[in-house]
Amino acid sequence: MALKILLISVICLLVNIPMGRMRERCKKFSLAWFVWVHASIPLIVALRIGLHLHWIAIPINIASAVLGQLLGGLPEKQNRRAASPAA
Template sequence: MNIHRLISLASILGFAFLANVPLGYLREESKKFSLRWFVLIHISIPFIILLRISGGFDWKIIPLTLGCAIAGQLLGGFLKRRSAR
């Protein structure tokens, strides 16, 4: 894998993580399983897919992008709970 491809992958993973931090923060104050809660969890996914496809990556990086998105959601939720103290 060349350096440009690695930078592209790192950018996609960074976006997946960083986009989900504020979404996780907002999700934390939503009623569980409500429409808002569902949207806040899934709204970044089409953008991540678009970046993955436009970057020329196949389905094999989906677990990495999903893991970064979940980590961002969890961090955002943690930050919201911590600020509520």
């Protein structure tokens, strides 16, 4: 059970890194932004159902997905800060 949770958590993290990068390029709260934030959910749900995971794994999966989004968006955010003129 723990190995299944770890496997899905790693997949959530890795899948959400490129999605976080794309999300960071979109205007906040736009349709594209919402698509990139939620695009991995069907995959995560399918994996959870396919591996017969208990509902207690959901918060762990969500945390992994959020971490992937944040890690993916970090380079874009840093590039934007570096490109903006100093005040």
